[in-house]
Amino acid sequence: MIELLWHNGTTTSGTTWKMVERKIRTSQPRPFGSLKEFRLEMSARAKAWSGTIVSSSGSPEEFIKSLAAAGLFLLVNGDEK
Numbered sequence: 001m002i003e004l005l006w007h008n009g010t011t012t013s014g015t016t017w018k019m020v021e022r023k024i025r026t027s028q029p030r031p032f033g034s035l036k037e038f039r040l041e042m043s044a045r046a047k048a049w050s051g052t053i054v055s056s057s058g059s060p061e062e063f064i065k066s067l068a069a070a071g072l073f074l075l076v077n078g079d080e081k
Contacts, residue, residue, distance in 0.1 A: 003076040004068070012073075016080055017060035024064075039063060046070035 002020045003013040012027065014020040025038045032038035039056035042063075046054040052070035056063070061080075068075040 002078055002080060004064070005074040005076050007073070011076070017064060021060040021064060042067055042072070046072055
């Protein structure tokens with residue numbers, strides 16, 4: 001199970017990286033028309049949060065791990081099962 005811990009204490013979890021990415025996308029305050037738009041927004045948040053540049057391309061696993069490395073959330077468990 002993949003599990004993320006956000007700074008406000010909430011968690012996001014799922015059995016695949018794609019599922020977790022979808023859950024993050026659909027839990028945002030505003031809807032995103034495309035995956036690309038969502039990733040660009042999250043990359044901008046990472047830049048604003050920590051100054052870290054996160055590529056909006058790559059697999060869901062690579063993207064989520066990059067966001068975690070930028071400090072947007074803590075990757076509690078990264079085992080896909």
